[in-house]
Every structure is written in structure tokens, then in C-alpha cells.
Amino acid sequence: MSKVKQNDTVKVHYTGTLENGEVFDSSLQREPIEFTLGQGQLIPGFENGVIDMTVNEKKTIHIPSAEAYGDVREELIQEVPKAELPPEIEPQIGMGLVSRTPDGREIQLVVKDVKDEAIVVDANHPLAGKDLTFEIEVLEIK
Structure with missing residues (x-):
């Protein structure tokens, strides 16, 4: 079974939560997101989290602020x-x-x-300085 690797284009569903459990974003009520790894389209921690996942695999990843939107400047x-x-x-x-x-x-x-x-x-990103958690499901690897 193929696994996600750098330069693959993938489709995923996700739900992002803060440390207190508050949902800040989710694709479940809309189309999944599609992106190509290694192009910097998403935060580094998210891209790194999907590496080695397979189609239909679900996973929870925790991303420290440094790998998300950085510290508050x-x-x-x-x-x-x-x-x-x-x-x-x-x-x-x-x-x-x-x-x-x-x-x-x-x-x-x-x-x-x-x-x-x-x-x-x-002017900081609203999620700067926050550690994030994502529930991710890989739907497709191209």
C-alpha cells in the first residue's frame, strides 16, 4: 500500500483544535483540502504529520507553535x-x-x-503562539 511522501499531492479531511479542545477549523462540512507536500502550502507540522500515512488512515497529530504559526512577535x-x-x-x-x-x-x-x-x-496570525492538534484522514494520494 502506498504511503504519503514528499512531492505527493494528497486529499485530506481534518479538524483542528486548540489545547482547550476548541475547534478552530474543519474540512468535514466542506470539500477536503488538496495540497502537494514540499511546496509550503500548509504549516510545516501539518505536512510532516501526513508523511507515511496511507489512504483511509486516520491520525491525530500535535503541532507545537514553532511548527505551526510561530511565536507571537x-x-x-x-x-x-x-x-x-x-x-x-x-x-x-x-x-x-x-x-x-x-x-x-x-x-x-x-x-x-x-x-x-x-x-x-x-498583525500576528490569530493562531500564533498556540500549539495545535489535528485529526487527519488521508482520502487520496496522487
């Missing part, structure tokens, strides 16, 4: 004067915002704090 948390926000935006904690870099790239931000004259935004 303090330099990605910044205070922004409210005067720099568009006037129609009423910032709320947890609100998502998008900023553009000078070269035109979009950066996803989350409002962490709202002060009188400024807001605190965080």
Missing part, C-alpha cells in the same frame, strides 16, 4: 492613532482591519485594545 503589535483611521470606522476589540504596506501588500490586523486617542492592533 511583539514587533507586530502596534499602537495606531485614531486620527489615522477612516472616519467611518468605529474600532471595537476583536475587529479585523486591513492595512496596506507602501509596496501595496495587504496586512490583516486585529484590534486588541481601544484607548481614548489610539487603538492597539496585532
Whole structure:
């Protein structure tokens, strides 16, 4: 029976949970994901976890934050004067915002704090600093 190896394209169903058991993402109610190992499409710990799995095999993998979305980087948390926000935006904690870099790239931000004259935004991935657990089932190896 063939096993998943580097450069294979695979289809998998997965459910991702945090340490407290909260589900943060799952493919079970939609199409499975398809990806090619070694192309950096998914976090390293997920790709490494499917290596040597066979079709119809189910497995639970635990991924430390370093192999997932990395540690929280303090330099990605910044205070922004409210005067720099568009006037129609009423910032709320947890609100998502998008900023553009000078070269035109979009950066996803989350409002962490709202002060009188400024807001605190965080550009870290929402799962940065978190260890993750995935239930994975390999459906197809191409």
C-alpha cells in the first residue's frame, strides 16, 4: 500500500483544535483540502504529520507553535492613532482591519485594545503562539 511522501499531492479531511479542545477549523462540512507536500502550502507540522500515512488512515497529530504559526512577535503589535483611521470606522476589540504596506501588500490586523486617542492592533496570525492538534484522514494520494 502506498504511503504519503514528499512531492505527493494528497486529499485530506481534518479538524483542528486548540489545547482547550476548541475547534478552530474543519474540512468535514466542506470539500477536503488538496495540497502537494514540499511546496509550503500548509504549516510545516501539518505536512510532516501526513508523511507515511496511507489512504483511509486516520491520525491525530500535535503541532507545537514553532511548527505551526510561530511565536507571537511583539514587533507586530502596534499602537495606531485614531486620527489615522477612516472616519467611518468605529474600532471595537476583536475587529479585523486591513492595512496596506507602501509596496501595496495587504496586512490583516486585529484590534486588541481601544484607548481614548489610539487603538492597539496585532498583525500576528490569530493562531500564533498556540500549539495545535489535528485529526487527519488521508482520502487520496496522487
